[in-house]
Amino acid sequence: MYKSHFGLREIPFSITPDTSYFFLFATFQAALNTLLVAAKNGEGFIKITGEVGTGKTMLCRKFMATLGSDFFTAYIPNPLLDPASLMRAVADELEAPANQDPHQLLKSINHRLLDLARQGKRVLLCIDEAQALPLETMEALRLLSNLETEKRKLLQIVLFGQPELDIKLARNDIRQLAQRITFHYHLRPLNRQEIRIYIAHRLAVAGCQRNNLFTPAALSTLYLCSHGIPRLLNVLANKALMLSFGEGKQQVGLRQVLLAANDTLGSVSLLSARHWFSRLSLGVLVLAFISVWVYFK
Structure with a gap:
């Protein structure tokens, strides 16, 4: 898998409840x-x-x-x-x-x-x-x-x-x-700030030494697509990491999270990957994302 690629001891976003990852939000x-x-x-x-x-x-x-x-x-x-x-x-x-x-x-x-x-x-x-x-x-x-x-x-x-x-x-x-x-x-879902802390916490427990593995745009998109639900967040983050690993990238960005959301039942798919990536330029895609991000901020 992607553990050694990102410098991790273990998979950080498993959906199996593990109290070593528990964080008191x-x-x-x-x-x-x-x-x-x-x-x-x-x-x-x-x-x-x-x-x-x-x-x-x-x-x-x-x-x-x-x-x-x-x-x-x-x-x-x-x-x-x-x-x-x-x-x-x-x-x-x-x-x-x-x-x-x-x-x-x-x-x-x-x-x-x-x-x-x-x-x-x-x-x-x-x-x-x-x-x-x-x-x-x-x-x-x-x-x-x-x-x-x-x-x-x-x-x-x-x-x-x-x-x-x-x-x-x-x-x-x-x-x-x-x-x-x-x-x-x-129990209520996590808010935007808590999601950023949640991602950083789980990565740290898994042995990650970096604080920028997920870009700010990726984190904001995780918030929008997961509804703040921890299990959905784990699924999306795990898929995004696999996509980045498959592309040989050292960081998870907006594109990987959007593709993960498009492939995950229950998440908010901000786009249909096939529709957007075949018909719109990257610049229009970024502008569309920024508009959504500002609206929900």
């Missing part, structure tokens, strides 16, 4: 603070929402890694499960016997939670992609959250999901669960 700092405060509070459900690709899974992993030894965390990445399957998944995460009938399974989970409480542990169940939870499984979660001592809840549940999760929670038939959400936060 304002929206992530606020969300992480909400999670930590809520976890120490110990009551109710916690909800984090955000559009596809805004970094919910990365935030979830960073949150679990940040918690101290007095917390025991369980993680379910795919909650598209019926109630019985969810209970078995929870039991497995809690290291409790899972191959039992529903009644005994609930007893095993309760006993395990009581054992962890006696050890001084707070237990957090983090559910990613929570918008995929079936309604009957949401009700099972609510009932699971009823497990408690006279002093506190034995299990706290954190939901990470897309905005569709809010639509489900607005339903009248699961209003009891919605009323138990005591803390919530919605």
Whole structure:
């Protein structure tokens, strides 16, 4: 690939969540603070929402890694499960016997939670992609959250999901669960300045010694084409680097980002590469870009 060409130790723009690349922008700092405060509070459900690709899974992993030894965390990445399957998944995460009938399974989970409480542990169940939870499984979660001592809840549940999760929670038939959400936060996309910092941060973590690998025009175009969504930004930046490498260039410019955007579903394609590059001169293309950049500035 292009690592040695650009002086990198590793690929900087992978879409796999890697907490070594986590950076505390304002929206992530606020969300992480909400999670930590809520976890120490110990009551109710916690909800984090955000559009596809805004970094919910990365935030979830960073949150679990940040918690101290007095917390025991369980993680379910795919909650598209019926109630019985969810209970078995929870039991497995809690290291409790899972191959039992529903009644005994609930007893095993309760006993395990009581054992962890006696050890001084707070237990957090983090559910990613929570918008995929079936309604009957949401009700099972609510009932699971009823497990408690006279002093506190034995299990706290954190939901990470897309905005569709809010639509489900607005339903009248699961209003009891919605009323138990005591803390919530919605992740916003990155702004123009944050994108520049984001690109520089990921390049530095990957070992880049340069501060001008992406031209100012390329960075502005990444902002326009990615909507400020980190996952889209990673895809576009990675493709732009590959295009520059393929052309033998040492820097990523406007052209490479535009071509990457034109080839990426979900991004804003400021042009159709075939149309523009076959019919317009480079000068007209640059003027068109500058007009768009000034408009959005």
